[in-house]
Amino acid sequence: MNRPASVIVPPRIKEIYEQLGRGQNQFLSDNSYGALKELYYELCENLEDYNAYLEPLGYSIHCGNGFLHMITTTATSKEVGDKSARVVQFIEMYYLLLEALDGLESGQTIFAHVVEHACNSSSERAERLARVSSCTSPDASMRDHVQSILVRFVQVGFLREELLGHGQYIVLSSINYVKEFIQNIEVEAK
């Protein structure tokens, strides 16, 4: 994991590591906000230099469709039981938004009330929403459940809240990370 002495320290490595390595943000997207967008383009233009520096440290920056994120190249825990269950739950949340909003594409502006309306109009969807929501209170309203999912998507870095308290969000290009994962799923024939 030690760096070879000959590797040049890229100029913004600290900021980039702060953001992607230490997890202030999981992703840099081409439609990120302000300085994060700047970092996205800095990385896109000099990706090889940054990876040359990071790879001996056990990291690598992966370039997806309109987004960048950092992956670790060292062995990580292989325990998957709990993780798989959480991935499945996340897929359910993603599908719920996809269905309720009739698409979930990079750059799209989405509104919490639209998701809420879509769940109010279908009892089956409302049940699924309650199942994946992190609100466990029996008194939680439909709005609380929808909010919990959107907050989760903001935390992971797939959405950016546009107007506080107005339930308006922008879908970031990092949403393609989920799409890429789903495309990699292979379903075994019966």
Place this chain on the structure above:
Amino acid sequence: MHTDEDSLYSIIRAEYRNIIRFLFSHRYEELPSHIVYAQFLAKTNSLEFLIRAGQLIEEDGFIYLNDDLVKWLESSFGISEGLNVSGIDERAKDTYTFYLNYENLTSEASRSKITRQIWRSLKELAHMVRGTQSDIQRLVDREITYENDPLIKLDRLELYAGKTEDFERNIRRCQRLLEDTEIMKASLEPTLRSPRSRLSKQLSRSYSAAAEMSGIIIEYIHRAKENQAFYSKMNEIMDLIQSKELLARTNIEALVADGQMGVLWKAEAAHTQLPSHLWEKEHLLLKFQEKARQFNLIESHQDAPSLDHVIPEAEPIYIADPARVFKRFQSSNKDLLEFLIDTAPAKISKPQEKTDYLLETFCLVVGSQYGEQLYYENINRRIAIDGCSYSYATAFSKDGTGRKRGTIPTVILKPLAQ
């Protein structure tokens, strides 16, 4: 989106209906005024009225419908049927035949007559090419924008993709004919130079536009098909979730073991903090409070952590090697956090950087394959300091006796309940 032709014309007043229908069906041709007047001898007044009203344009001895009316009629009819790209090829062949005739004629009078035919033919061809190009462009835009049914849209766009391809091929043929200088000696006729040069430019412009449009259509079709495939896969996945067969019948566990979707737990690490009572230093408490604001209490993106716009001087970063740390940790009798505090590298001098280093190393070790060899105390300690409360669980090495194995420890920083 298609309108029956008769029902559309029925909304136009009877005295103008046939004139408009006739001119629309000949919209790619240049119709001499006298032919149009001859066609509608009994309706001269109506013709003149339409010209005065600007619906028909009479110019240089020709009559045609105004562009807006043509566009409206085409968009109302639905288009694919109306879009004729093969007419260009036929007209180009006619033109070529005129050129050949010119070569075979010797008398001045006959040559003059055929020169007029060529002149007209070149102008019509240029007009047709320009018209077809703008038709394709407008009609494709319209399909993409207004057609709501994805299957119909895909079907139509595939049809346009084929037509655009034919259009490009016909333009190429046309260009080859014009380049055949051996045959086309008539081009030396001064009256033909200008229309031939105009046609040549039009062909070149239309070819570029058609090639661009072709690319747009193909990309759109590709994306639409990808979306269809994606939605059908999502539906299949949801059915498997419903029947609780998803993990058994997919490779999800293998993908997760391979690190895919790792951001889901990395996101948790970003919200994980060290227990503050181990630090007993004011600057560390301030640091924790700052993190609390960043992670839990962000009010809007304007308040989100921002970066300096000035490019800083390059500074190296320090990252622990989990394998080495774990090896040394195994021979100590401390819990992981205490061990990391005691052994933090002295070269990291800034307190904040040291905090980050320790926090990160803790997360790196417990998140690595070595984390599986750790035991965790199943207790949830809680401490409240300076407006924030912290809870944590402590990691011990495997050799510790009587300790229960639990989940990855999460040390969560939360604002104190009001």
